[in-house]
Amino acid sequence: MVLRVADAIIAAEDYLSEADRNLGDGDHGIGMKRGMLAVKEKLAALDGATPIDKIFQTAGMAMMSSMGGASGVIFGSFYLGGAKAVPGIETLDATSFAAFLQGACDAIMTRGKAQPGDKTMVDALHPAAAAAQTAAIHSLADAAEIIATAAEGGREASKEMIATLGRAKTLGEATLGHPDAGACSIAIILRTMADYIAGK
Amino acid sequence: MVLRVADAIIAAEDYLSEADRNLGDGDHGIGMKRGMLAVKEKLAALDGATPIDKIFQTAGMAMMSSMGGASGVIFGSFYLGGAKAVPGIETLDATSFAAFLQGACDAIMTRGKAQPGDKTMVDALHPAAAAAQTAAIHSLADAAEIIATAAEGGREASKEMIATLGRAKTLGEATLGHPDAGACSIAIILRTMADYIAGK
């Protein structure tokens, strides 16, 4: 699953950089690709029996240490914070997926001090994590679909926000109408996970 | 007459720079204008009774000390060398005009070591000076017309030459088809003198 996510982000490089060009310095896709290439390399070195949380942790470390920029820490914390919340799990279910996303979101908000509404990737992740809590009663596949949809909704909602953090913060109202680049990445990540889980 | 020449060159700034752009560094018009503005300033400071050779000399000094570049020395030497050849004359006639041009041409060729055929302003001045010798039997106005026509012929002929001196020398065959910028200046100078003498 983590590998599929990596490929999806790598394929979206131009789209993500373009999103960052409207608000930031236009390198979000480049950084995410750099991180995901590192993820693929590190995962390839793991053996088949690696526990799930260890896979998430390896991916997070790979991103954190290869990407740099704001999103290196932020997206590295996504996997690292998520992994910490699901220690030792053997299979991913709707409940552990919700715990993963809550851990990821908490870690990122602690690190980056962003609140929902600041026009960051938190605006896609926070509604997704919230949706995951209520969706935990469903099957994993159904839950993942609900989560992905929530993330995409968050990405769309970020268009109507005014940036207050990161490089875009000095642009103020000029940020209206464009989605946040990091929110676009979160939407891709969670959509790809849902597709993978659904066997698509 | 020298003032009319100055105005004609100033008006031709863009044309001369464009000619230099094809073969050199594109600044011939800028330099000539700088020189001719200095000429106008210095001549304005002379009193009405200034002898002709002194006027030429003043113009040459003004160009030499204001223009810089290859053409500062070369075109300064035009008036300075010409003035030296007609010391103390009171009126310009066809004979003294011929002497002036011969002096100008000799001074420039000594200074710049250019020969006819090197694709420099010498290729307009040298035929003009030669025509002046044979035209000295005519009236000044007729002679000036013959001289101007010879200079224009030289400018045209320079199109067929390969540059061997100055900035254009490293361009070699690529210089074919374009007239030399300095030859364009000489043609303008001598045409303007002819027009002035003819009372046009």
Place this chain on the structure above:
Amino acid sequence: MPLLKKIINDPNACAAELLEGLVEAYNGAARLEGRGSIVMNNLPAGKVGLLVGGGSGHEPIYHGLVGRNLADGAACGDIFAAPPPDIVLEGAQAVNQGNGVLFLYGNYAGDVLNFDLGAEFARDMGIEVETVLIWDDVPSAPPDKKHNRRGIAGLVPIVKLAGAASTKAANLGELVRITTKARDNTRSVGVSSAPGSIPATGKPTFELPDDVIGLGMGIHGEKGVALIPHQTADELAPKLLDIIFGDDLEFKSGDEVVLLVNSLGSTTMMELLIVLRKVKALLNERGIKVHDTLVGPYVTCQEMAGMSISLTKLDAELKELWDMPCSSVCYTKM
């Protein structure tokens, strides 16, 4: 617009390759430490450490400011990207001589996130770390929100002063005090007229209409005070200085300053000197004495066009530090 004809190899390897080249430019004085830190060789034992850093692509800073009486090391990220925390840690470890390390860098979200994590890691390993953020860009936030201001070209005099201080400071606290003073005494304001480009995409970093320039724009094209008509150097210079003088740091007759006129890349030295001429006249009018002048492309953003003016007010202590010689790829003073 055609892709720029840059003289590079793999567009994604630019940062790594330029660091290798930079080590060659240092010709033995500095080395590449770990994955992305440039570190001085033969640091004096016990010296208080000074680590700078940030994204690459702004050469000759930051990594060019490593040198004698300058920074001990620089943690370098990819093009326009803050260095990851483990590179910061490697830099801190290499620079630390047992008496702690000051992290000094521009106030950008990505840099703060990564250097702060690097500082956590370093502290976990028993290295004392303090941080001073550079926020000299006046138009980027009001005076009561300095912590929102960006770091731009003023980093050069600030790092110069901090570097000199680091060779004399008895401890990390003293280096923090002096560096904070250098930072608090520095103000910059810039203008942008044309974008640079990102090597990996070839795309311009921002867009501007043909007849306007961005007053107060950041070095990556971040928003400034206003888009104003393109105008002459003599019209522009007083506008820029007025923004500095309108801020909360007093510059009065008799004050001594270091003046930096910086090009963002393709703005020529000719233009900088023409602006300098006017700036100097305006400072003279106010009775402000220029103790030293720096002029050139110190803080760039690829081939971006634009320039900035920085003033650092000197007191006796800073002046003594300023007058110390220093040597690096970016800035050398005899």
Place this chain on the structure above:
Amino acid sequence: MPLLKKIINDPNACAAELLEGLVEAYNGAARLEGRGSIVMNNLPAGKVGLLVGGGSGHEPIYHGLVGRNLADGAACGDIFAAPPPDIVLEGAQAVNQGNGVLFLYGNYAGDVLNFDLGAEFARDMGIEVETVLIWDDVPSAPPDKKHNRRGIAGLVPIVKLAGAASTKAANLGELVRITTKARDNTRSVGVSSAPGSIPATGKPTFELPDDVIGLGMGIHGEKGVALIPHQTADELAPKLLDIIFGDDLEFKSGDEVVLLVNSLGSTTMMELLIVLRKVKALLNERGIKVHDTLVGPYVTCQEMAGMSISLTKLDAELKELWDMPCSSVCYTKM
């Protein structure tokens, strides 16, 4: 193409105004003498004089190379135009301390004409004058026609060495000898990818198709060896070095050189460092030792894009001169 948004005033006053700014950058160390010469203040009595010069618009050279252990003065012309002879004379008079003056400048027709006339005037006034022409640009003429070669970025190490020599030389003859050796030991080759522009017209200095670069092109866009496809730094570096090694100056294993990688303006430090990395590897392969490295925009042509490589071979005498510190706006060495 829209007129470039240069930050200037009257486009015809650029040269005059930048000289005024340059004097401010020197901050008391040098002055404007006469109409267009930058001259060091407080020259040692009896010192053999060194006057450099040429057209403006190539900042930080030539007039930025006036400094301690560098040139005593520079005679400056208008943009891309050699200085007129009376400016040369004013420079020579100011620099002369009774023991004569060496004129050292790039081999361009306009410069030769004007400096030669200036030399005549100076000799008429009893000042001893000698001339050494800089002709380091290998592709501009075959080895048996060196007097047809242009002077390009190699002028920086040559002026550095001549400047050091001028403070030690017993007489003008000795300065001529050492400077000639420095010149004869220096080779350069460059490549151009995009034009600069003439401030007074806003027009580009030359034109090049989008996908080619000019190998061996001059710094104003003069013809070179060939128009070649745009290529990577690692492909280009060996081609450039091969042109230098194919010339008549032997570089062999064990030789020591000063290496200069120069930008013509908007080519970034990033690119220079990437090229430097490859050049250093190629020199290593040949056993050539780099004694010192200079990298940056030293010899520019407004915002022109392109770069050059220069090598100066050092013998014991030149090495000692190289190691002397020097200080100026263009180049400072501690």
